[in-house]
Amino acid sequence: MSDATQDGPVLAADGRPLKRSLARALRAQKLRALMLIAPLLIFILVTFIAPIVDMLFRSVENQIVSETLPRTVVALDEWDPSDLPEDDVYAALALDFYAATERRQHTRLGSRLNYETTGMSSLFRKTGRGVDDIGEIYTDQFVDLNEQWEDPLFWLPLVSDTGWLASRPAEGEDRPLSLFRIDAEFGASFPRAAEAYEVFARTIQETDGDDPAEEEPWHLVYAALYHDLMAIHDSGEGAEGLGRFDGPVFVAALEAVPGFETQSYRDAFEDIDEDWLDLEVWGTIEAFSDPFTAGYFLSSVDLQLTPQGIEAQPEDQRLYLLLFWRTLFMSGVITISCILLGYPIAYLLSNLPTRTSNLLLILVLLPFWTSLLVRTSAWKVLLQQQGVINDILVWIGLVADDSRLALINNQTGTIIAMTHILLPFMILPMFSVMKTIPPSYVRAAKSLGATNFTAFRRVYFPQSIPGIGAGCILVFILAIGYYITPELVGGRTGTFISNRIAFHISSSLNWGLAAALGSILLAVVLVLYWLYDRIVGIDNVKLG
Amino acid sequence: MDTKLPPYATFGQRIWFYGFRVICGLIFFFLIAPIIIIIPLSFNAEDFFTFTPGMLAFERDAYSLHHYQDFFGEDGYPWSGLLIGLGIGAVLTVILKVWKGNLNLFPILIGAIFGLVIGKLTGLEGEEWMTPLRNSLMIAPVATLLSVGFGTLAAIGLSQTHVPFKGAIMAILISPMIVPLIISAAGMYFFYSRIGLQGTYWGVVLAHAALGIPFVIITVTATLVGFDRSLTRAAANLGANPVTTFFRIQMPLILPGVISGGLFAFITSFDEVVVVIFVGSAGQQTLPWQMFTGLREQISPVILAAATILVAISIVLLATVEMLRRRSERLRGIAPH
Incomplete structure (x- = not known):
């Protein structure tokens, strides 16, 4: 028995191999640790990471064009950008636009495209008012031919799917009408009219809860029917081409259509606004018809997507590169001021006896704990x-009473206030590094003949660099994302990219651009965060 | 640097010694003066933001409390609240005396403070400053509870010996502190609008809880780093089960870290303004939001009164955290003195 245990694998007390037992215990430990972390991890993923991912998604998402004008986008696939689109593109646009107007979505799309080409918003609004007249000329001629054409109940049995017709609630029955379905045979004979009628029926059902049995079809349905009938007429099939729909009303219409007075869709749009004959308008729609776009990112770096490709924004609209540059520049200035002011303090604190340094440390921690708004309002005052500073300067006589310094609502204000606000974040990491530098090194250097300055420069300073690095990255990360202080004391010249992001979220409502600017800023911060992790380690962040 | 100037120091060394101290003094002045100076300014009798000649001459009439009166308003029932709070505190004290035998006046103090604050903040009707204060006090404690609850559990998990993907998990959990607030605010605004949380109380609470979590993680893991595992082994050896060990041994030792993490989370939520502006709606207007609006539109001296009160609160919080930190270091036997 004892021989057997010595030959085989080492066994644990319960007789299993020790290796497996240990592995199992380790697995259990890992699982327990993960179980403790899981609730928080899920919480952070839902409340924090998901919003960030959503923002990244929004910075490239552009489904509004293909959602609002689905048929136009498809029809534009074969468009040659050097010439105006064919009439069938205008036909698709008319139908899409009519549906969008009923759903009140055309102004939203107009403002979206207005970010790219100015004038789109007013063009869309104007078109929304005029689009319901397109095709009226055909309606009148059909009705002149036979009054039945304007009767909704004449249309309904012809165009509806039999299943859908049967599912209609009976008179007095209280149940919702299911979504309209088109008859397949009608669709085969009259493809354009079937599509137009289906859009009409579904739109009125979805927007106002109306019943197609009670509403006269849109003019566009008649226009589409005219084109279908003309196609049958041109094919020379005669009444054969009508398929199942060879009743006298249709036959009469088929005979009459060649004599109809016509108006092309393009002319109809031209009547509403001549801009629809502008290649740039079509270029913009085509350029932004993809469900994803780089347009917001291009705008964030002062470029724009035009039908001819990527181009620089016009001089007077360039803004963001300047703002990014200013944000980086001012954060740099603030970081340097923090080093200059923080280094002596950290040096003093780390060389004083603990009791004194703890007391003085409170002077650093108090601002750190005081509300940001309090400190900003103090500087604003x-x-x-x-204010007090100008009063003192005037009192001393440094500044004349009529030429008081402009210290606020400019870059000076932002730099002074933010240096004050971020200084503790520089002092605390420096202090924690300097505390660990043994004073004997400097003494050794001096006893070897170094002057005070040389001992500091060659021995002390190199050892304090990790503290400077940690403080710098921390202050810089915090500074480039600051919003409140620049907003309150920065005026026009002292604002950061954050202020522009906030402006786009709450005032201009250009959320995509806000998201793109935010994503760029986030990328910069994450690179710095990574650096900080490499240099200092996030586990070593200390508070207070 | 030596703390005392040796008697043989040269003239240049003397200059440098005192010069350096003067420079440091000026920097300390720069750090503290802006915060201190708003305190006397908040007692200004006039609606100015600078010292009036009367104030400089210390005239009685130049100082007044009327900005504080504007800040506190007239609604609410502070005195009835105080009485009720005192009553409940007294009852608790008696119960504790009977139960544990020692006289502890702490519940009376706590009862009085809570009674006063809650009484003052009930029955408000559109008070300019008290309603935001009430909103702040309704949001911050709940957010703090959430971050402390989740954060402490996770910190204990993270301090185990074998944690898979520890680096990545840590990076994710700390990220709310690193990502600029405007980006968090933008993302939360977009995402919370999608799921119907934008403009609701719970939206703001969840957002603030997420922002407070890194502070809890950092402070609690810091206390756990120095934690002596032989203590729990000793407890187990003496027959305690893991739950008893946790509550009797581990919890009292990490409690200071948990409380100071909670205070950090509280102050984060209480001071936060960027996220609440975007995620909240008018019904969740907090005190910092009101100050922000006040500073941006027309700046009124009442803001200085509000600021002074916030400074007082931060002094209390700072003192508490310092006390807890020292207590924790003493308990763990790593105190420097």
């Missing part, structure tokens, strides 16, 4: 033209 102090830096005003009639």
